[in-house]
Amino acid sequence: MDSRRLKHQPAEKQEGTPIQIKGVRKSSRTVLPPKRLRYYPAALLPPRRQRNIENDEDEQDDVSVAENNKEITNDKGLSAYELERLENIRQNQAFLSAINLFQASDELKRSSAKLQPSQRGLARSHSEVKEVLPPRKSLRLQNKQAEVWTLPPESNRWSVPGPDLWAKKPAGPLSMEPINMAEASKLPPQLLRLCSDVSPKQMGELNLSKYCSTLGKMRISEDKVAKVVMDHIFSAAFHPSSTSLLMAAGDQKGKVGLWSLGEDWGNDGVLLFEPHSRSVGCLAFSRAHSTQLLSLSYDGSLRCMDVEKAVFDDVYNVEYGLKTFDFLSHDCLTLVVGDWYGNVAIVDRRTPGTSHESFHSLDPKVLRCVSVHPLQQQYFVVAKNREVSIYDIRSLKKNESQPVCQLNGHSLSISSCFFSPCTGNRVVTSCKDNRIRVYDTSSLMSEAPLLKSISHNMNTGCGVSTLSAVWDPKQENCLIVGSVSWPRKVQVFHESGRLLQSFEDDELLYTVQSVTAFHPTRNAILGGNSSGRLHVFSD
DNA sequence: ACGTGATGACTCC
DNA sequence: TGGAGTCCCTCACG
Numbered sequence: 381m382d383s384r385r386l387k388h389q390p391a392e393k394q395e396g397t398p399i400q401i402k403g404v405r406k407s408s409r410t411v412l413p414p415k416r417l418r419y420y421p422a423a424l425l426p427p428r429r430q431r432n433i434e435n436d437e438d439e440q441d442d443v444s445v446a447e448n449n450k451e452i453t454n455d456k457g458l459s460a461y462e463l464e465r466l467e468n469i470r471q472n473q474a475f476l477s478a479i480n481l482f483q484a485s486d487e488l489k490r491s492s493a494k495l496q497p498s499q500r501g502l503a504r505s506h507s508e509v510k511e512v513l514p515p516r517k518s519l520r521l522q523n524k525q526a527e528v529w530t531l532p533p534e535s536n537r538w539s540v541p542g543p544d545l546w547a548k549k550p551a552g553p554l555s556m557e558p559i560n561m562a563e564a565s566k567l568p569p570q571l572l573r574l575c576s577d578v579s580p581k582q583m584g585e586l587n588l589s590k591y592c593s594t595l596g597k598m599r600i601s602e603d604k605v606a607k608v609v610m611d612h613i614f615s616a617a618f619h620p621s622s623t624s625l626l627m628a629a630g631d632q633k634g635k636v637g638l639w640s641l642g643e644d645w646g647n648d649g650v651l652l653f654e655p656h657s658r659s660v661g662c663l664a665f666s667r668a669h670s671t672q673l674l675s676l677s678y679d680g681s682l683r684c685m686d687v688e689k690a691v692f693d694d695v696y697n698v699e700y701g702l703k704t705f706d707f708l709s710h711d712c713l714t715l716v717v718g719d720w721y722g723n724v725a726i727v728d729r730r731t732p733g734t735s736h737e738s739f740h741s742l743d744p745k746v747l748r749c750v751s752v753h754p755l756q757q758q759y760f761v762v763a764k765n766r767e768v769s770i771y772d773i774r775s776l777k778k779n780e781s782q783p784v785c786q787l788n789g790h791s792l793s794i795s796s797c798f799f800s801p802c803t804g805n806r807v808v809t810s811c812k813d814n815r816i817r818v819y820d821t822s823s824l825m826s827e828a829p830l831l832k833s834i835s836h837n838m839n840t841g842c843g844v845s846t847l848s849a850v851w852d853p854k855q856e857n858c859l860i861v862g863s864v865s866w867p868r869k870v871q872v873f874h875e876s877g878r879l880l881q882s883f884e885d886d887e888l889l890y891t892v893q894s895v896t897a898f899h900p901t902r903n904a905i906l907g908g909n910s911s912g913r914l915h916v917f918s919d
Numbered sequence: 920a921c922g923t924g925a926t927g928a929c930t931c932c
Numbered sequence: 933t934g935g936a937g938t939c940c941c942t943c944a945c946g
Contacts, residue, residue, distance in 0.1 A: 497923070612924085632939095658940075678940070701940080720940095746938080765937080793937055812937080841926035845939075864926075891924060910924050 498888070498913060501606030501639065501650040502560055548657050548679050549634075553691040559635075560652040567690055568645040571638070575687045577621050578670040585802070585855055588874065594903050595872055595881035597919045600888050604916040608637035608650050613895050613908030614845060615663040620670055622901040625918060628673055629895075629908055630660025636675055636685070639914060655683045655692040662704050666712040667900075674715070676702045682717060684729070696727045706752045706760065708773075716760050716773075718747040724762070726773070740776040743767075749796040749848075753804040759784065759824070761807050763797040766790045768809050770824060785824045789817065795838070796848035802856040806831070806875060808849050814838050816849045816861065818875045834877045837864050844910050845894045849873070852898040862893035862907055870896050870907045870917070883907075883917045 458466075476482060519525070557565035586594065609631035619626035625641040634656030643649035656677035666672040666684075673685040674695065682696040682705060696702075701720040708714040708726065715727045722743045745765040753759040758773045768790065769783035787797070792812035800806035805822040816836050819828040838847050841864075849861040857875040870893050872881040883889070883905065893907025893915060904918035 837926095839926055842928070842939080842942075843925045911922075 497911065498602065498605040498607065500603065500648040501608055501914075502610065502637070502647050502652060502912070549655065549681065551681075551694055551697050553689075553693050554655055554683070556653060556685060556687070556690040556692060558646060558651040559654055560646055560650065567651070567687065568643075570643070570645070571640070571651070572671065572687050574621065574624055574626060574640060574643075575619065575671040577623055588880075591855055591858065592880050594919070598881075598883070598903055598905065598917040599919070600883070600885050600915060600917045602888065604641065604918065605888050605913055606639055606641075606648055606650055607912050608639045608908075608914045609635045609652065609912040611635070611912055612843070612845070612910040613912055613914070614659045614661055615675075616895045616897055616906055616908045616914060617663045617665055617673070618897055618899040618904065618906060619665050619673075620667065620900045625899070625902070625904055625916060627906055627914055627916070628663050628665070628675075629912070629914055630656075630663045630675055630677075631912055632659045634658050634660060634677055634679060636660060636663070636673075637912070638673075641916065653685070653692070655685065656681055658701075661702065664705075664707070667707065668710065668712045672712075674705065674712075676705050676717070678702065678720075682715070682727070695729055696725070703747055704749050706750050708752055708757055708760075710757075716750050716752060718750045718762065720746055722747045722764055724750065724760075724771075724776070738776075739778065740781050741779050742769075742771070742781055748794055749798070751798040751807075753799050754801055755804050759799075759804075761787070761797050761799055761821075763794040763809060765793050768794055768797050768807070768819075770807075770821065770828075785821065785826060785828050787817075787819045787821075787828045787830075789830050789833075790815075795846040796850070798849075798851055800856050801851045801853040806857065808851060808859055808875070810836075810838060810846070810848045810861070812838055812846070816859070816873070832875060832877050834873055836861060836871075840864055840892060840894060844892050847894055848896075850897060853900045854898065860896045860898055860905060862896050864892050868892060870905060870915075872905075889915050 556567060558567070559565070608627070608629045611632040613629050613631055616627060616629040619628070627639045629637045629639070631637070634654060636653045636655055638651045638653070640649045645651065655675060656679050658677055658679040660675050660677050662676040664674050666674060671687040674682065675685065676682045678701040680698045680700055680702055681694065682702060683692040684695050685692050696717060698719070703718050703720050705715050705717040708716050713729045715729070717725045717727050719725070722741060722745050724740050724742055724747070726738050742762060743764055745767070748763040751761050759770055760773065761768060761770045768787035770785040770787070771781060772784045775781065787807060787809065790809065790811045790813065795810045795812065797807055797809045799821070800808070803822075805820065807819045807821050807828065809817045809819070811817065814835060814837055816834040817830055818832040818834075820831050821828050836847070836849075840846055844864075847862050847864070849859045852858045852860060852872070858872060858880065859875070860870060860872050863869045863871055867884050867886065868890050870883040870889075871879060874880055889907070891909040891911070891913070893909055895908035897906050899905065899918075902918065904916060907915045909915070
C-alpha cells in the first residue's frame with residue numbers, strides 16, 4: 381500500500397457524504413465536497429448582457445401579454461401576439477447581429493475547442509513502465525484473517541522507507557544514459573560538440589527602445605514547443621551557446637531533459653535523464669565549463685552533468701532536502717547551497733566526494749532562494765519566509781549569522797530573490813503578496829531602499845509552482861515573469877515597472893509558464909509549464 | 920486508460 | 933482559531 385495516499389483518503393471523501401469545509405464558519409452548514417473548479421478565463425466568456433437589453437425584453441414581454449389578451453387575428457391567421465412575437469424575434473436577431481454576437485459566439489466555440497498540446501518531444505509511450513502485478517484476490521475471498529496495518533508516527537509519515545518511487549539514487553557518479561531512447565542508450569556524439577561550442581558573443585546592453593524592438597521580434601512557432609520532461613517543470617535553463625538553442629528542464633520526479641531545438645536525436649531533439657528521484661528545484665549550466673550542468677534536488681543531491689565524461693557527478697549529497705543554489709565564483713567551482721531548514725553550505729567542487737562544506741544555520745525558517753552578487757562575490761542574498769537579507773560570506777557564523785543588509789516590506793512569504801546580473805545594484809524579489817519588488821543595493825546599508833513595487837498576480841493555486849521574476853542576464857534592469865492571467869503570457873518588465881513586452885500566442889501558449897528564463901547571449905526566452913513542455917520565443 | 924494542467928488542500932502555529 | 937505557509941500530496945476532464 382502506498383503510504384503517500386493515506387493522507388488523501390479520508391472517509392469523508394466518499395461521494396455524497398457531507399463534510400465540514402475548512403475556512404467556513406463553525407456555525408455554517410455542512411456541504412458536499414467541493415468539486416475542483418475549472419478555470420474559465422473571463423475574456424473567453426460571452427459578454428454579460430447589458431441591463432438595458434434585459435429591461436427592453438421585460439417591457440416587450442409585458443406588451444406581448446397585454447396584446448395577447450386582445451386575441452386579434454389577421455389575414456394570415458396569425459394573432460397579433462404571434463405577429464408581435466415574430467417581430468420581436470426579428471428585432472432581437474437584428475440587434476444581436478449588430479453587436480456581432482453571433483460572430484463572437486462562433487469565435488468562442490472555436491477558441492474553447494480543445495487545443496491540441498504539442499506532440500513534439502517526449503512521446504506518450506515513454507511514460508513510466510508499469511510493473512505487471514499478479515492478479516489479486518482479497519484476503520476476505522481467500523477466507524484469511526485481515527492484516528492489521530499501523531500507520532507510522534505522524535511526524536515520520538513522509539520519511540517512510542520502502543520501495544517507493546522516491547528512493548534516492550545511489551551516491552557517486554551516475555552514467556549519463558538517455559532513458560527515452562529505445563536502444564544503445566548512448567549520448568549522440570553531436571551533443572558534446574554542441575555543448576562545447578560557446579562563442580563568447582557578448583552583446584552590449586541596448587538602449588531601452590532598441591531592447592523593446594528586439595523583444596518585439598521574438599516569435600514562437602510550432603517547432604518551438606516540445607515536451608522535454610514527463611512531469612511538472614520545476615526548473616529550466618538555457619545553455620550559453622549562441623549558435624543553437626539548447627535547453628535543460630528539471631521536473632517533479634527527478635528527471636532532467638535536454639532539448640536542442642532543431643536536432644533530430646532522441647525525440648525531436650529531446651534527451652531524457654534521471655539523475656534524481658525527487659523535484660529538481662534548481663538547474664544551471666556552468667558559466668566556465670559549458671559542458672557541465674548543475675542540478676539540485678529535493679532528494680538531497682546536487683549533481684553535475686558532464687557531457688564530456690558522460691556522467692552525472694555527485695557534487696554534494698545530504699540526507700535532507702536541498703532547495704536552491706548559486707555559483708559563488710566565476711569558475712563555478714564553488715557554490716552556495718541552501719536547504720529546506722535554512723542552512724547554507726559552501727560547497728567546493730575541487731574536492732569531490734568530500735566537498736568542503738560549512739554550515740551556517742541562518743535561521744530555522746525555510747530558505748527559498750539564494751543569489752550571489754555578480755561582482756562582490758562575498759555577498760549573497762537569501763529569501764526565507766518573509767525576510768530577505770544580504771549576508772557577507774566572510775562573517776558567517778555557525779549559528780545566527782548577522783545579515784549585512786535587510787530588504788524589508790514583504791507581507792507574505794517570498795519565493796525568490798536575485799541580484800541584478802551586471803552590477804548587483806538591484807535585487808528583485810517575488811512575493812506571495814502579489815508584488816514584485818526591486819531594491820537598490822548599490823550601497824549596502826542596513827536597510828536597502830525599495831525602488832519599485834510592481835503588482836503581479838502570484839496566486840498560482842495548486843499544481844502550479846509559484847512564479848518568480850528573474851533578470852535578463854544580458855540587460856541590467858529588465859526582468860521576466862510568467863502570468864496566470866488570461867490570455868496566458870510571459871511578461872518582460874523594466875525595473876521601473878513599465879511593461880516592455882508580453883509574449884502571447886493563442887494556439888501555442890495557453891498554459892501557465894511558472895518557470896521562465898532569458899537566454900544568456902541570444903534573443904530568446906523560455907517558459908515551462910506543468911505538463912513538462914517548454915515554450916520558446918526567439919528571433 | 921491516460922495525458923493534461925490547474926485559483927486546492929493540507930499543516931502549522 | 934484562522935491566517936499563513938507549503939507544494940513533500942490530487943483529480944476532473946476529455
